[in-house]
Amino acid sequence: MLARASTAALAQAVRRPLLAHSAAMLATAAGDVQPIKNVTVFGSGLMGAGIVQVSAQAGCQVTMVDVTPDALAKGEKIILSSLKRTAKKKYAEDAAGAQSFVDQIMANIHQSTEGAQAATKADLVVEAIVENLTVKQKLFAALDEAAPKHTIFASNTSSLKIADIAEATQRRDRFAGLHFFNPVPQMKLVEVIRTRDTSDVVFNSLLQFCRDLKKAPVSCKDTPGFIVNRLLVPYLMEAVRIVERGEASIADVDTAMKLGAGYPMGPFELADFVGLDTVKFIIDGWYTNGDGLKGKELVAPSKLLNDLVAAGKLGRKSGEGFYNYAQK
Numbered sequence: 148m149l150a151r152a153s154t155a156a157l158a159q160a161v162r163r164p165l166l167a168h169s170a171a172m173l174a175t176a177a178g179d180v181q182p183i184k185n186v187t188v189f190g191s192g193l194m195g196a197g198i199v200q201v202s203a204q205a206g207c208q209v210t211m212v213d214v215t216p217d218a219l220a221k222g223e224k225i226i227l228s229s230l231k232r233t234a235k236k237k238y239a240e241d242a243a244g245a246q247s248f249v250d251q252i253m254a255n256i257h258q259s260t261e262g263a264q265a266a267t268k269a270d271l272v273v274e275a276i277v278e279n280l281t282v283k284q285k286l287f288a289a290l291d292e293a294a295p296k297h298t299i300f301a302s303n304t305s306s307l308k309i310a311d312i313a314e315a316t317q318r319r320d321r322f323a324g325l326h327f328f329n330p331v332p333q334m335k336l337v338e339v340i341r342t343r344d345t346s347d348v349v350f351n352s353l354l355q356f357c358r359d360l361k362k363a364p365v366s367c368k369d370t371p372g373f374i375v376n377r378l379l380v381p382y383l384m385e386a387v388r389i390v391e392r393g394e395a396s397i398a399d400v401d402t403a404m405k406l407g408a409g410y411p412m413g414p415f416e417l418a419d420f421v422g423l424d425t426v427k428f429i430i431d432g433w434y435t436n437g438d439g440l441k442g443k444e445l446v447a448p449s450k451l452l453n454d455l456v457a458a459g460k461l462g463r464k465s466g467e468g469f470y471n472y473a474q475k
């Protein structure tokens with residue numbers, strides 16, 4: 148009798164928050180939205196450039212902001228190369244059509260190194276800068292003064308708590324996570340993360356914005372790694388530990404996961420793709436103070452990973468990580 152009662156209570160305890168969460172999703176699905184037509188993206192790197200591109204492709208006016216003209220030029224190069232790949236497929240026999248496709252989208256993209264100025268007309272500010280809480284808080288605190296009251300703030304962080312970033316501003320009701328995946332033009336998923344303070348209108352507007360970008364939004368609580376990274380990063384790290392324990396080679400682990408689990412990339416290829424510095428930052432943050440992950444073996448530091456990052460071998464973006472791309 149006791150066992151049955153405790154099972155029922157447990158089921159109820161699990162069901163209650165899930166029901167509340169899905170009810171919130173349903174409620175917001177029918178709620179008001181504020182239009183997002185003018186977007187300012189901070190960071191023109193791997194992710195920022197992709198977010199700029201897909202927003203411009205959806206018809207938004209987009210301002211891409213970085214700290215130097217050189218960083219902006221790198222971002223523009225990433226966008227042009229991606230658009231040309233897409234244009235080549237769409238307009239295989241029509242070079243003029245392909246060029247006009249690229250030109251029309253690039254006309255929606257403006258560049259600036261003046262962050263505060265760039266935020267003054269934004270309906271949405273998306274941050275995709277270095278994965279460092281203090282740097283993100285400093286940026287948003289400065290933008291809070293410059294951006295209009297209606298502007299929504301969103302972070303593309305891989306691993307930080309959205310609430311920790313938002314606390315640097317006076318607009319916690321207009322602050323959320325908007326987590327895109329690499330490469331942004333290809334990956335359909337966006338994780339939309341609300342904090343306790345995010346308003347329904349803001350959450351709803353971000354869900355609609357993702358749909359306008361032809362992306363598929365999902366949501367979860369403001370927890371370490373949200374959904375994908377919470378599952379993916381421990382998997383990547385266990386692959387590293389298999390190699391550290393001398394149980395298999397890097398190449399065989401990658402081959403095994405591609406041919407045995409049907410993944411498009413093996414864990415080492417993927418870690419090099421994401422950036423070894425980003426992977427290291429994520430596990431270091433979770434190991435030292437991640438809710439429910441602090442001190443856990445699952446995310447413990449790895450000598451192999453730390454040595455590569457210390458040697459500046461960050462993966463594809465530096466030409467070498469677990470693999471050497473200079474030779475490929």
Ligand SMILES: C[C@H](O)CC(=O)SCCNC(=O)CCNC(=O)[C@H](O)C(C)(C)COP(=O)(O)OP(=O)(O)OC[C@H]1O[C@@H](n2cnc3c(N)ncnc32)[C@H](O)[C@@H]1OP(=O)(O)O
Pocket residue numbers: 228229230232233236304305306327328329330332333334376379411412417421425
């Ligand atoms: C850590 C962070 O917080 C979260 C994350 O981002 S975790 C990482 C999530 N991302 C992944 O897991 C990526 C896994 N890898 C993949 O999906 C695939 O390997 C890939 C899409 C990157 C590349 O696909 P793949 O078939 O291996 O290579 P490729 O043929 O070059 O590209 C496939 C298609 O996408 C296109 N494509 C690839 N990258 C592109 C880009 N950046 N821009 C435009 N088109 C691109 C190619 O043109 C090709 O188009 P086609 O099939 O019509 O010819």
Ligand SMILES: NC(=O)c1ccc[n+]([C@@H]2O[C@H](COP(=O)([O-])OP(=O)(O)OC[C@H]3O[C@@H](n4cnc5c(N)ncnc54)[C@H](O)[C@@H]3O)[C@@H](O)[C@H]2O)c1
Pocket residue numbers: 189190191192193194195212213214218262274275276277278279282286303304305306326327328329420421422425
């Ligand atoms: N790499 C991935 O696969 C991936 C995927 C999803 C999310 N993310 C997250 O996105 C963010 C960016 O990652 P990335 O891989 O694009 O990094 P990146 O190093 O490629 O780009 C970061 C860019 O931010 C710029 N920057 C730094 N401080 C700035 C500031 N104060 N103002 C304006 N620009 C500034 C840098 O100059 C650089 O161009 C991180 O939070 C990361 O965790 C990364």
